[in-house]
Amino acid sequence: MLRVYNTLTGNKDLFEPMVPGKVRMYVCGVTVYDYCHIGHARSALVFDVLRRYLEYSGLAVEFAKNFTDVDDKIIKRANEQGVSCERITTTYIQAYYDDMDKLGVRRATLEPRATAHIADIIALVEILVAKGMAYRVEGDVYFQVDRYPVYGRLSKRKMDDLQAGARVDVDERKRHPMDFALWKGSKPGEPSWDSPWGPGRPGWHIECSAMAMRHLGETFDIHGGGMDLIFPHHENEIAQSCGATGKEFARYWVHNGFVQINQEKMSKSLGNFFTIREIFDKSEWPDAVTGEMLRYFLLSTHYRSPLDFSDQSLAEAKNALNGFYDLFDRLKETAPDRGSADLPLRETMGRARQAFVDAMDDDLNTPSAVAALQKLRGDTNKALDAGLSGDTRRLVREEFRRVGAVLGLLQSDDWQFKSQPKRTASGTSAGEKAGLSDEEIGAKIAARLAAKQSKNYKLADQLRAELASQGVTIEDRPDGTSRWKR
RNA sequence: GGCGCCGUACCCAAGUGGCUAAGGGAGCAGUCUGCAAAACUGCGAUGCGGCGGUUCGAACCCGCCCGGCGCCUCCA
Numbered sequence: 001m002l003r004v005y006n007t008l009t010g011n012k013d014l015f016e017p018m019v020p021g022k023v024r025m026y027v028c029g030v031t032v033y034d035y036c037h038i039g040h041a042r043s044a045l046v047f048d049v050l051r052r053y054l055e056y057s058g059l060a061v062e063f064a065k066n067f068t069d070v071d072d073k074i075i076k077r078a079n080e081q082g083v084s085c086e087r088i089t090t091t092y093i094q095a096y097y098d099d100m101d102k103l104g105v106r107r108a109t110l111e112p113r114a115t116a117h118i119a120d121i122i123a124l125v126e127i128l129v130a131k132g133m134a135y136r137v138e139g140d141v142y143f144q145v146d147r148y149p150v151y152g153r154l155s156k157r158k159m160d161d162l163q164a165g166a167r168v169d170v171d172e173r174k175r176h177p178m179d180f181a182l183w184k185g186s187k188p189g190e191p192s193w194d195s196p197w198g199p200g201r202p203g204w205h206i207e208c209s210a211m212a213m214r215h216l217g218e219t220f221d222i223h224g225g226g227m228d229l230i231f232p233h234h235e236n237e238i239a240q241s242c243g244a245t246g247k248e249f250a251r252y253w254v255h256n257g258f259v260q261i262n263q264e265k266m267s268k269s270l271g272n273f274f275t276i277r278e279i280f281d282k283s284e285w286p287d288a289v290t291g292e293m294l295r296y297f298l299l300s301t302h303y304r305s306p307l308d309f310s311d312q313s314l315a316e317a318k319n320a321l322n323g324f325y326d327l328f329d330r331l332k333e334t335a336p337d338r339g340s341a342d343l344p345l346r347e348t349m350g351r352a353r354q355a356f357v358d359a360m361d362d363d364l365n366t367p368s369a370v371a372a373l374q375k376l377r378g379d380t381n382k383a384l385d386a387g388l389s390g391d392t393r394r395l396v397r398e399e400f401r402r403v404g405a406v407l408g409l410l411q412s413d414d415w416q417f418k419s420q421p422k423r424t425a426s427g428t429s430a431g432e433k434a435g436l437s438d439e440e441i442g443a444k445i446a447a448r449l450a451a452k453q454s455k456n457y458k459l460a461d462q463l464r465a466e467l468a469s470q471g472v473t474i475e476d477r478p479d480g481t482s483r484w485k486r
Numbered sequence: 487g488g489c490g491c492c493g494u495a496c497c498c499a500a501g502u503g504g505c506u507a508a509g510g511g512a513g514c515a516g517u518c519u520g521c522a523a524a525a526c527u528g529c530g531a532u533g534c535g536g537c538g539g540u541u542c543g544a545a546c547c548c549g550c551c552c553g554g555c556g557c558c559u560c561c562a
Contacts, residue, residue: 030562043562073560157558161488204560226562231489233561256562257491263554267561300499300510306492306555316498316511323510326524359500368500371509378509381525457520464522475523483524 002057002361004050004222005304007230007253008154012363015252017221023054024062025222026212026250027108028229031068032092033077036099037273038294038309039259039266043226045295046256046303046364048105049407050224053360056406064215065108066208067093069115070191070201085191099276102291104408110215114207118193121202121210125182125195127244137173139185139198145178148239154253155231180236182206205236209249213241223250227257227304256303263308274309285318289416293317295408299366320374324400325415327377327384329483331397335390341383342392348383349399352376356403366407373403373410417485436470445474445482452480 186192404410
């Protein structure tokens with residue numbers, strides 16, 4: 001049984017969906033005004049894996065992830081570039097999909113956009129106004145936090161503490177410094193919709209409440225996002241949603257930790273961020289390989305811990321993955337009908353799967369889950385040395401594929417070993433590697449084999465060196481033939 | 487000022503009261519190999535930031551200290 005850390009309770013709670021067999025989850029997506037960075041990748045990946053694991057556990061998952069497509073930053077960006085807001089949001093939604101596809105992040109089952117839910121938003125604000133929990137100031141509508149007595153229960157903050165930290169430029173028209181905008185009257189030139197309070201646009205927090213309720217119901221199971229959303233975003237969502245319905249909003253609140261650069265938070269304001277596409281562009285490996293490297297890297301730390309990004313950590317992920325794909329190559333070799341390690345390995349597979357499930361059940365402990373796969377890799381290599389039948393080889397490869405699918409790893413049939421490295425802009429090491437075709441490599445290997453058979457090791461080594469200079473590595477089999485990889 | 491997090495070997499990273507402190511990467515040595523590569527075997531923290539305390543027993547609980555970080559403002 002899965003236990004997840006619930007920010008609301010501060011505990012690892014046993015996860016039990018409201019409706020047996022069915023999970024409804026909502027994750028705060030991105031504001032589409034710029035390219036996504038690795039932090040967005042981490043968040044998307046964490047919830048992608050949560051979703052995959054819930055499905056693996058036999059649950060049907062209804063997964064909503066929104067696009068915030070009306071917002072101050074979008075308006076600002078549109079004005080800077082002299083284009084419409086639609087132009088900006090369309091561009092970056094597409095960029096988001098491109099990036100997420102490369103990372104292997106599956107699409108959510110629902111991807112609502114704020115601008116498509118204005119009526120829901122207005123209806124929700126009207127309820128809050130009618131209940132006396134919101135008030136109008138000119139064209140704006142504010143949520144009145146002191147009308148929601150348990151405000152602060154998610155972030156464990158007291159109203160008094162919050163006052164002390166309130167910003168200098170508090171809007172004097174607000175009744176309480178922490179009151180927040182539900183509806184903003186729009187200035188000329190800004191996107192606007194008609195409302196009972198005049199032309200305007202939604203505040204940031206209200207859209208998530210309205211869309212989550214529209215698609216998942218007033219109460220649903222899981223609500224997720226980055227740690228930084230706990231306050232004020234999710235706190236405000238709770239206040240306005242629970243305020244409006246009188247019911248609990250989300251039951252489990254799940255938050256992922258940050259990606260850091262040199263122990264520091266990565267963020268736009270600090271300017272120390274890497275975009276996802278920048279990482280792919282810089283990589284010397286094909287996109288599929290780079291994507292898996294990134295996934296492995298991002299999952300090798302527990303989702304709530306800070307994670308330091310560096311070229312070295314990516315390279316380590318690559319090396320770790322090479323080990324799996326080396327094994328898969330070995331498993332593809334022709335094999336006898338029976339092997340002495342067949343039965344023991346099948347038992348080992350069962351234990352490995354249990355270890356994997358136990359790790360994932362413990363608040364999505366992906367590092368421990370990956371360790372279980374690594375353990376199985378070692379055991380399988382040993383079994384291979386001892387003797388493994390073709391059937392068992394296929395079986396264990398399928399096991400890696402099935403369990404790896406939960407993490408979105410180990411699915412490839414031609415790792416970088418057999419695909420052409422792409423040329424980098426600089427045309428250096430990786431560019432040179434791209435030289436030889438499979439046929440040319442095959443010819444050189446055949447020539448080397450002939451040289452070996454005639455004990456002309458000098459020529460054989462020369463041919464191997466030529467291949468090596470093109471980035472091709474040879475592995476000789478016991479029977480004298482060779483396999484190769486780039 | 488308020489709330490909270492982190493500090494485990496060269497690097498990454500699990501473990502949070504009780505057998506020999508997972509796993510990976512890198513390194514070194516060995517087996518195999520014509521030599522390599524891959525694989526396998528072995529080595530690698532008497533120790534878990536420091537000092538005290540609780541306990542039969544602590545990396546795990548408590549206190550203090552040192553170091554680093556986050557939120558309180560848009561932010562995954």
